[in-house]
Amino acid sequence: MRTALVIGTGLIGTSAALALVQRGVVVHLTDHDPEQARTAAALGAGTDETPTGPVDLAIVAAPPAHVAATLADAMRRGAARGYLDVASVKGGPRRELEALGLDLSAYIGSHPMSGREKSGPLAASGDLFEGRPWVLTPTRDTDTEVLNLALELVSHCRALPVVMDADAHDRAVALVSHMPHLVSSMVAARLQHAEETAVRLCGQGIRDVTRIAASDPRMWIDILSANPGPVADLLADVSADLDETVLALRALQSSDEAKRREGAGGIEDMLRRGNAGQVRVPGKHGAAPLTYETVAVLIDDQPGQLARIFADAGAAGVNVEDVRIEHATGRQAGLVQLMVEPKAVPVLSAALRDRGWALRQ
Numbered sequence: 001m002r003t004a005l006v007i008g009t010g011l012i013g014t015s016a017a018l019a020l021v022q023r024g025v026v027v028h029l030t031d032h033d034p035e036q037a038r039t040a041a042a043l044g045a046g047t048d049e050t051p052t053g054p055v056d057l058a059i060v061a062a063p064p065a066h067v068a069a070t071l072a073d074a075m076r077r078g079a080a081r082g083y084l085d086v087a088s089v090k091g092g093p094r095r096e097l098e099a100l101g102l103d104l105s106a107y108i109g110s111h112p113m114s115g116r117e118k119s120g121p122l123a124a125s126g127d128l129f130e131g132r133p134w135v136l137t138p139t140r141d142t143d144t145e146v147l148n149l150a151l152e153l154v155s156h157c158r159a160l161p162v163v164m165d166a167d168a169h170d171r172a173v174a175l176v177s178h179m180p181h182l183v184s185s186m187v188a189a190r191l192q193h194a195e196e197t198a199v200r201l202c203g204q205g206i207r208d209v210t211r212i213a214a215s216d217p218r219m220w221i222d223i224l225s226a227n228p229g230p231v232a233d234l235l236a237d238v239s240a241d242l243d244e245t246v247l248a249l250r251a252l253q254s255s256d257e258a259k260r261r262e263g264a265g266g267i268e269d270m271l272r273r274g275n276a277g278q279v280r281v282p283g284k285h286g287a288a289p290l291t292y293e294t295v296a297v298l299i300d301d302q303p304g305q306l307a308r309i310f311a312d313a314g315a316a317g318v319n320v321e322d323v324r325i326e327h328a329t330g331r332q333a334g335l336v337q338l339m340v341e342p343k344a345v346p347v348l349s350a351a352l353r354d355r356g357w358a359l360r361q
Contacts, residue, residue: 003026014040014045014121040124136154252264
């Protein structure tokens with residue numbers, strides 16, 4: 001691939017453009033908002049000048065509701081040898097293109113499974129997709145050349161290609177992305193009118209659950225409008241679980257010992273099913289999940305503290321697999337939780353103590 005056209009210079013489109021430019025591809029940028037395309041170009045994602053002829057690959061990074069129309073326009077203009085979209089739903093856009101009577105041999109659907117809570121070109125990064133799955137949904141009509149162009153794009157973005165059927169993809173993302181986002185928003189909505197004294201007690205747990213609720217509602221309306229059925233089916237199952245959990249909690253309030261035991265059993269069943277599902281979440285680099293142990297370090301909220309901790313961990317020969325930060329309420333201090341392999345805990349703990357860090361047992 002020598003040339004590409006990115007249509008839509010938001011977070012995903014600009015991030016893909018940045019990755020391609022880093023690999024020497026000449027990237028042309030266009031957007032319904034020319035100022036956004038100029039911003040992406042100023043960030044080094046390519047040029048907002050119109051290509052003089054067909055490019056190798058056109059990448060449509062428009063909202064799901066506009067993907068089919070945008071693709072159809074590009075294909076009718078002969079803008080590229082191959083066409084690809086990065087929308088988070090795949091079945092609907094393809095059916096729309098089929099209904100328009102277009103030859104889809106030069107088209108392949110795709111979905112990079114990566115993103116951020118922020119949107120727009122200023123939130124973009126050339127390494128946004130690194131190590132992340134990138135779903136491709138070819139059909140028997142897809143030209144081999146177009147599939148190879150898509151695989152080259154995924155390789156340039158340092159992502160991991162995953163081939164799926166379009167409708168199977170839509171059911172999968174409803175489970176692992178769309179439904180969880182709505183549940184996160186529902187939990188976060190409970191905080192809107194909560195008493196300030198309660199909100200001040202928020203810890204890492206509530207931050208983890210509500211983090212994705214910070215995303216742009218307009219973007220999510222577009223996404224959910226393109227995949228409502230599978231999401232509604234999953235929420236109906238969650239609703240049934242909620243009803244059972246509410247009944248079990250009410251039973252725990254009963255003065256009848258048998259009802260309390262029944263309620264406790266219902267809660268335990270729900271928690272154990274949650275355990276069983278959580279262990280299926282892939283671990284680092286998509287591998288089987290590993291069990292890490294935590295070394296908790298007390299720090300002052302001052303510049304350079306995190307850098308010092310990581311430097312000291314590196315000097316001790318310990319790889320930090322994950323990290324969480326919990327800020328102390330009302331204090332300029334916090335707790336850094338370093339997740340490491342179990343065998344590394346005594347080594348890291350001793351090294352950090354030797355360097356003057358205060359560890360929490």
